[in-house]
Amino acid sequence: MAGLSYVHGASDRPLIGTTIGGLFDETCAAHPDRLALIVRHQGVRWTYAELKARVDAFAAGLIALGLNPGDRIGVWAPNCAEWTITQFATAKAGLVLVNINPAYRLSEAEYALNKVGCRALVTAVRHKSSEYLSMVRELRDAGRLPKLETVITIGDDPHRGCLSFPHVSNTATRADRARLEAIGPTLQFDDPINIQFTSGTTGFPKGATLSHHNILNNGFFVGEAIRLQAGDRLCIPVPLYHCFGMVMGNLGCVTHAATMVYPAEAFDPLAVLEAVSAERCQALYGVPTMFIAILGHPEFAAFDLSSLRTGIMAGSPCPIEVMRQVIERMHMPQVTIAYGMTETSPVSFQSGCDDSLEVRVATVGRVQPHLEVKVVDEAGRIVPRGQPGELCTRGYSVMLGYWDDPERTAEALDAAGWMHTGDLATLDADGCCNIVGRIKDMVIRGGENVYPREIEEYLYGHPAIQDVQVIGVPDAKYGEELCAWIVLKPGEVLAGEAVRDFCRGQIAHYKIPRHIKFVEDFPTTVTGKVQKFAMREAMIAELDLVLEKTA
Numbered sequence: 001m002a003g004l005s006y007v008h009g010a011s012d013r014p015l016i017g018t019t020i021g022g023l024f025d026e027t028c029a030a031h032p033d034r035l036a037l038i039v040r041h042q043g044v045r046w047t048y049a050e051l052k053a054r055v056d057a058f059a060a061g062l063i064a065l066g067l068n069p070g071d072r073i074g075v076w077a078p079n080c081a082e083w084t085i086t087q088f089a090t091a092k093a094g095l096v097l098v099n100i101n102p103a104y105r106l107s108e109a110e111y112a113l114n115k116v117g118c119r120a121l122v123t124a125v126r127h128k129s130s131e132y133l134s135m136v137r138e139l140r141d142a143g144r145l146p147k148l149e150t151v152i153t154i155g156d157d158p159h160r161g162c163l164s165f166p167h168v169s170n171t172a173t174r175a176d177r178a179r180l181e182a183i184g185p186t187l188q189f190d191d192p193i194n195i196q197f198t199s200g201t202t203g204f205p206k207g208a209t210l211s212h213h214n215i216l217n218n219g220f221f222v223g224e225a226i227r228l229q230a231g232d233r234l235c236i237p238v239p240l241y242h243c244f245g246m247v248m249g250n251l252g253c254v255t256h257a258a259t260m261v262y263p264a265e266a267f268d269p270l271a272v273l274e275a276v277s278a279e280r281c282q283a284l285y286g287v288p289t290m291f292i293a294i295l296g297h298p299e300f301a302a303f304d305l306s307s308l309r310t311g312i313m314a315g316s317p318c319p320i321e322v323m324r325q326v327i328e329r330m331h332m333p334q335v336t337i338a339y340g341m342t343e344t345s346p347v348s349f350q351s352g353c354d355d356s357l358e359v360r361v362a363t364v365g366r367v368q369p370h371l372e373v374k375v376v377d378e379a380g381r382i383v384p385r386g387q388p389g390e391l392c393t394r395g396y397s398v399m400l401g402y403w404d405d406p407e408r409t410a411e412a413l414d415a416a417g418w419m420h421t422g423d424l425a426t427l428d429a430d431g432c433c434n435i436v437g438r439i440k441d442m443v444i445r446g447g448e449n450v451y452p453r454e455i456e457e458y459l460y461g462h463p464a465i466q467d468v469q470v471i472g473v474p475d476a477k478y479g480e481e482l483c484a485w486i487v488l489k490p491g492e493v494l495a496g497e498a499v500r501d502f503c504r505g506q507i508a509h510y511k512i513p514r515h516i517k518f519v520e521d522f523p524t525t526v527t528g529k530v531q532k533f534a535m536r537e538a539m540i541a542e543l544d545l546v547l548e549k550t551a
Contacts, residue, residue: 004374004382005389005427011369015396016220016255019187019212021092024254028052031257034231037084038261040275044081048257051085058165059089060172060180065120065150065163069094069183072116072195075241076100076109076132077124078265082154082165083240084250086122091212093180094187098195098207099241102127102266103525106135108205110144116195116207116403120150125159127265133159189213195403196243198342207403208342215243218345218397219251221369223258225350226283226310226336230257234311235281237267237290238528243346244315248338249285258283267528269293273303280307284332287315287528291326292467296490300329310334310353315529319460319467320361327357339364339435343412343419345397348373349433363432371395373433374418375425388436388451391425392418424451441532443472443480448510450482452532455511459484462502464492469522470513471532473539483515483539485522494518515539 016023028036032049046054067073073095075086090097098116100109113121125133133153139145140161151162158164189212197205228234236249253260263275267286272294276284286294291313294300308331313323318337326332334353337360340346351365359365367373374382375389383389398419401409412420424436436442436451443450452470459468467487475481488494496516503512523534 003384005376005385005387006372006374006382007367007427007431008372009367009369009395013221013224013369015213015217015370017189017213018216019091019184019189019191020088020193020216020251021184021187023216024055024088024092025052027254027257031230034257035233035259036253037081038233038259038279039079039081040262040271040279041264042081046081051088054085054169055088055092056177056180057169057172058085059092060176061168061170062089062093062095062120063179063183064172064176065168067093067095067120069187069191070096071120072096072098072118074098074100074113074118074121075123076102076104076121077154078102078127079236079240079245079262080124080154080265081262082122084260087240087246087250088254091193092184094183094191094193096192096195096209099197099246101197101241102130102239105130106138109135110139111204112197112207113139113145113148115204117147119147120152121148122152122154122165124154125157133162137161187212189216190400192400194246196241196342206405206408209400209403210345211400214345214397214399215247216251216255217370218243218347218368219247220255222248222312222338222347222350223252223256225338225352225368226312227334227353228252228256228258228283228310231259232256232282233259233261233279234283234285235261235263235272235276235279236285237263237272237275238285238287238315239266243340243342244285244287247345248312248314248347267293269297270299273297273300273305276305276308277303282307282309284308284311284330286311286313288313288318288322289467289522289524289528289530291322291330292319295322295325295329296466306331308332310336312336312338312350314338314340314347318361320457321460323361324357336360337364339433340397341419341421341423343399344393344421345399348391348393348397359432363428363434365433366431367433368397371397373427375427385427385429388424388426390439391421391423391433391435393421394418438532441471443470443482445472445475445480445482445510446478450511452482455482455484455507455513458503458507459486459499462494462499464488464494467522469530469532469535471536471539473515473536473543475514481515482511482513483517483535484513485517485519485535487519487521515543517542
């Protein structure tokens, strides 16, 4: 198999064979006085013993409401202490936590809550321009949430038709607590425990259903890869509703008795700088756009980041130049790159702290322990090393399926248990993976396959360019043409022709973008992932392009 694109993660570290609640209790018992959670915007500083007391109280309160193992309960809120309490309380009670995207609006929330049949919902009253409680009331009053029985609001204030978070925590009886204790041993680590909606470019979101075993082990091995230690403080500015926050962040910390640090309700580069400096964090997570914003903040130099040593940059392709600056200017010599997807809990590949700079900036590292990966062609056959194809993953991390959606589950998971990611990748001779792009993002220009990532990496080398995204747009002559959206560094001025001149003679002529658009930022999801489909739609409208219809 040496010449073929197949790797497996051999490891002498066994998988964790317990539930999230079981592991949480073990950590709390072993490290009761160690700081577990710091939430700067709420003034929260709880030890593991204090966090456990709050988790157990809320879990018993949920049982008192009549919720049973297997029932679904949504959480719709920005990063806060209550989110974390809910995460561990639902796991201990055997409830399936349903992550609702904080950016969702009326129809999206209605779809998500009804798709999985949520009986209860924990929600913030509002956040920024999102009036969560008002939206829930509008849907309930119109009879559009028939299965939702209980709404629990975050905060002390009472709200009509709702229970407050403290009320639920304070009303559990001794019998409820006894039932909670009895539930724990009945839970199995393969039970579904979490549903996360993955947004596609078309159709309704799919509810990736994840087990204790999926996400607990992934959190642990991600923490191992960054050498997270007991007592380390991990700054988590990524959203908890996503795997990056609740799995790689929260579960990574709990499996290592480290401290979860939330700098703000949502990403704010200044809040991150303040949190890392004031709390002396050893690790930091973020997507590339977050690191770019932190590095570019006008007050960056005023903060002491020397406590940092490690972390993860993931969520989308990581620009080489940004990675270098994170290592040098943010004192993160052990920062790693991670790659994965919600359906694989999420991480499949990760670079190591001792990997060379080249490996860490040019690849997404090696396969995670206990996982298998292969790269296949359109016929499903494994391709030779170095040849691009679709990345497929198999192992403990692969989701149970999409909730109540056997057809789309069958499209993603084949009969042999392989998760087809939709990502184009190559594996080199050392087993390191390079993500070439999304299959759907690949541009076919005049019969030539063009991978936007390659062009983006080249353009990052221009001294005036801060960020760039390359997409394909319809073209009557070539089928598709390349279009680059470019964010310039502050104070820089650049013309489109100068960008093309920078490319001429350096990359193949068919890879030089014909269309160039200078922008302030890119359309992104709440987690910072760039939405190339939205860029493509905008360019089609702007250029008045129409896809040729063929018979």
